[in-house]
Amino acid sequence: MTPSCAHGEATSVVVVPGWRDSGAGHWQTLWADRVPGAIRVVQDDWITPTRNAWVTTLENTILAAPHPVIVVAHSLGCIATAHIGATAAARVRGALLVAPADPERRAVLSDFAPVPYAPLPYRSILVASSNDPYCPVRLAGAYARAWGSEFVRLQNAGHINVESGHGEWPLGWALLQSLAGEQGAAPGAGWPAETAVPLRSAA
Secondary structure, three states, rough: OOEEEEOOOEEEEEOOOOOOOOOOHHHHHHHHHHOOOOEEOOOOOOOOOHHHHHHHHHHHHHHOOOOEEEEEEEHHHHHHHOOOOOOHHEEEEEEEEEEOOOOOOOOHHHHOOOOOOOOOOOOOEEEOOOOOOOOOOHHHHHHHHHHEEEEEEEEEOOOOOOOHOOOOOHHHHHHHHHHHHOOHHHHHHOOOOOOOOOOOOOO
């Protein structure tokens, strides 16, 4: 069963991994198996990414999805999402952007710089950690302000991945459910009830 909007519009969840992909125990992998009809973006080169290739693959995935999409991105996947063009962005109903990367901190990711600082044309929630080794939390907050994202700041959560102890990650799942609910996706198969999570502005 695909989550459906209040007005009868179904949505597809598109999972967007970051640099080096997300492994077997990563919350993105677990969620992709849990959400009915979820689509996982598969890049040709996970090790030496280029912006054009990654963004093109992401755009094609969004455009090929059977329904308008909710993006679930991690790390460099967040930056790739910010780079997508207007045609693909028009099919996005919402985005959960977790632990965004700073492409200027690592030469292998530099093709993704500069990061777009234009408001995203859909609702988004950005989650960042106070001690993420790949992106200072102040920069993540700047992304959130520029993109118009609601900002969730976690304390000492690392890169919010398997290495930092985030497997199933119930908090993130609740945020995704909140985002889907705002878009009218009714909890049902694949959307078990969770405790509501308060959001705060990046300001």
